[in-house]
Amino acid sequence: MFSKEVLTNIFLMILCYIYIFLIIFFSGKMDKLLHISRKASRKFLHAMIGNLLFVIPFFTSKVYPVMVAAPFILVTFLASPYSPFKSLSRRLKGLADLTEEGHRLGLVFYATSYTLLAFFFASKPYIIAAGILPMAYGDSTASIVGVRYGRRKYRLFAEKSLEGSAAMFFTSLFSLTLSLVFFSALYPLSVLGKLFPALAAATTATLVESLSPRGSDNLTVPIFSALAFLFLGGGI
Numbered sequence: 001m002f003s004k005e006v007l008t009n010i011f012l013m014i015l016c017y018i019y020i021f022l023i024i025f026f027s028g029k030m031d032k033l034l035h036i037s038r039k040a041s042r043k044f045l046h047a048m049i050g051n052l053l054f055v056i057p058f059f060t061s062k063v064y065p066v067m068v069a070a071p072f073i074l075v076t077f078l079a080s081p082y083s084p085f086k087s088l089s090r091r092l093k094g095l096a097d098l099t100e101e102g103h104r105l106g107l108v109f110y111a112t113s114y115t116l117l118a119f120f121f122a123s124k125p126y127i128i129a130a131g132i133l134p135m136a137y138g139d140s141t142a143s144i145v146g147v148r149y150g151r152r153k154y155r156l157f158a159e160k161s162l163e164g165s166a167a168m169f170f171t172s173l174f175s176l177t178l179s180l181v182f183f184s185a186l187y188p189l190s191v192l193g194k195l196f197p198a199l200a201a202a203t204t205a206t207l208v209e210s211l212s213p214r215g216s217d218n219l220t221v222p223i224f225s226a227l228a229f230l231f232l233g234g235g236i
Contacts (some may be wrong), residue, residue, distance in 0.1 A: 004115045006062075007060055016055060017068070019052070020052070020068075023045060027041045027044055032077075043140035043143055045107075045195075047140045050133055051130050052134050052135060053132050057125055057186045057187075061122075062122030065118040068118075069111060069118050070111075072111040076108045080105060080107075081104050082104065082105070104215070104216060109215065110219075113221075117131050117222060121235075125178060125183065126179065126183040126187065126224055127234060128200065129180075130229030131229075133176050134209075137171050137204075138206070138221075142209070144169070146161040150161050151163065160209075168209060169205075172205050176202060176228075196233065197229045197234030198234070199233045200232045202228070204224050208224045
């Protein structure tokens with residue numbers, strides 16, 4: 001029989017799966033229920049999925065967070081227009097619509113970056129936070145602010161606005177700082193000691209997002225911002 005520890009981890013995994021499917025379902029209905037755009041629904045999905053990293057400290061092995069994230073690489077791919085199983089893609093219409101709205105492989109990249117970070121840094125989830133939160137909250141805020149208030153435009157690979165980029169930087173820094181307060185209650189780390197790495201992660205995320213072709217930021221932002229946090233002392 002399974003030990004109590006294994007059963008606890010499986011229970012947490014099931015809760016995570018339920019949470020993910022509820023968020024996907026609700027995000028797919030938001031346009032009808034709340035009369036908001038598909039783009040806003042997708043950003044809500046990004047932000048809420050980002051919250052899963054706060055469960056990672058309660059798993060006892062890195063295999064479990066990886067098993068939470070990894071299946072959704074396949075799920076989001078099968079929901080995308082690239083799926084070889086069109087009937088299955090139609091059954092996953094709510095998720096497929098959210099995927100198409102941003103970028104055809106955007107959610108696949110998001111699930112991939114989540115899985116990679118969980119595999120390498122599950123023992124130090126504040127490093128994962130440095131990668132995921134800028135994407136979850138920073139990019140979502142940047143998109144909303146950029147559309148509504150963006151006046152000063154610039155273009156590298158895609159048109160951006162200075163207002164949107166500023167929103168991404170400050171939201172990334174704020175959300176990451178709050179996460180450090182949370183993790184400081186569970187790990188022997190100093191919030192003040194991590195502020196410079198957090199600043200580096202927010203700056204990197206903002207720069208990488210402005211340089212990434214549309215949709216690929218779901219992969220590049222989490223990876224590079226987590227590495228910036230790690231290399232500048234955030235992993236110590």
